[in-house]
Amino acid sequence: MFQRLRSDFRLSIITLLGLSGFLGITPFAVLRFHQGDVVTGVVDVLILCGVCGGVVYAWVTGDTRRSGLVMAIVASFGSVVVAGLVGDPGLFWLYPCLITSFFLTPPRVAIAINVSAVVLMVALGDAFSGLEQMGSFVSTALVVSACAFVFASRNEDQRRRLEHLATIDPLTGVKNRRAMDEELAIAQAHATRTGISCALILLDIDHFKQINDEYGHSVGDEVLVDLVNVLRKNTRKSDQLFRYGGEEFVLLVPAIDGVGLKTVIGNLQQLLRNHVKHPGGSITASFGVAELDWGERVESWLARADDALYQAKETGRDRAVFAEPRIRAVPQSA
Numbered sequence: 001m002f003q004r005l006r007s008d009f010r011l012s013i014i015t016l017l018g019l020s021g022f023l024g025i026t027p028f029a030v031l032r033f034h035q036g037d038v039v040t041g042v043v044d045v046l047i048l049c050g051v052c053g054g055v056v057y058a059w060v061t062g063d064t065r066r067s068g069l070v071m072a073i074v075a076s077f078g079s080v081v082v083a084g085l086v087g088d089p090g091l092f093w094l095y096p097c098l099i100t101s102f103f104l105t106p107p108r109v110a111i112a113i114n115v116s117a118v119v120l121m122v123a124l125g126d127a128f129s130g131l132e133q134m135g136s137f138v139s140t141a142l143v144v145s146a147c148a149f150v151f152a153s154r155n156e157d158q159r160r161r162l163e164h165l166a167t168i169d170p171l172t173g174v175k176n177r178r179a180m181d182e183e184l185a186i187a188q189a190h191a192t193r194t195g196i197s198c199a200l201i202l203l204d205i206d207h208f209k210q211i212n213d214e215y216g217h218s219v220g221d222e223v224l225v226d227l228v229n230v231l232r233k234n235t236r237k238s239d240q241l242f243r244y245g246g247e248e249f250v251l252l253v254p255a256i257d258g259v260g261l262k263t264v265i266g267n268l269q270q271l272l273r274n275h276v277k278h279p280g281g282s283i284t285a286s287f288g289v290a291e292l293d294w295g296e297r298v299e300s301w302l303a304r305a306d307d308a309l310y311q312a313k314e315t316g317r318d319r320a321v322f323a324e325p326r327i328r329a330v331p332q333s334a
């Protein structure tokens, strides 16, 4: 549980806000019933149900976007209804909701929810003691929302940039090894769920050091960029390419069998020869290929592809070696 909270930022925010909402609202719900204000008490209980339901939904399904949206809508519009019922003490509740919308939903959605809540509050009118109070409320609520929007948008932008820096190889623009680890885990989980396997093609340029030594590092860089362009143009959209290390790349190919893999590799060898050039000629590469076995862990899958690549290098390069399957445990339902 703590591991999930640590690794999923949105889930931890939803849990924290859900808990704060529960602790903040429950005493008032009890108070309303105690005072005989059943209607407001029921509204408080409905808000509590929406907030707690959102947290439970996020934990069970992992869908933090939908649960965040539901929680933001329930909290904001619930506060408007409460303010309409209890008058100006209820106005204060909308401010934390205006802020938390930005934690629970993307900035544009949050601003739409906030503006709608403020408009609804004004349209109902019951919460205000006079025009001046209404004007003050609208101004302050919009200022709070605007500040939170700027802050959340900057945050979102920085998060995207950091994610890009952390997952994209700056030279070639393909995903790096870190991103690959995540994608392989997703592919493995998908294969386990559906019974549809996938394959890893580990590709390593032959004698790349020689290219660097003879023509310079920048020529080596150009070769890597050309290789990636050729691979990107000539593989399916569903295939994913990663830079595994210096001159080593991984192609993750979903739903393919041995015959398909042989065709793919034959095409790639041809493409490298014809389209990835350096002053001394064209490049060749060695390939280690491994189909994911049923129930196999990612580490073992990668290790088999790595061993196959090693054999391809050892037995002369410019060739593909297919990894032996492990002892298969056939899926019961497939």
Ligand SMILES: Nc1nc2c(ncn2[C@@H]2O[C@H](COP(=O)(O)OP(=O)(O)OP(=O)(O)O)[C@@H](O)[C@H]2O)c(=O)[nH]1
Pocket (backbone or CB within 6 Å): 171, 204, 205, 206, 207, 208, 209, 210, 212, 216, 217, 218, 219, 220, 221, 224, 245, 246, 247, 313, 317
């Ligand atoms: N230009 C360039 N070279 C790189 C980059 N990353 C790694 N290298 C070089 O890639 C070379 C890899 O050399 P080796 O591991 O000996 O492999 P190789 O020469 O291709 O030999 P085999 O793989 O056995 O065929 C080294 O010279 C690294 O410096 C890079 O981003 N740009």
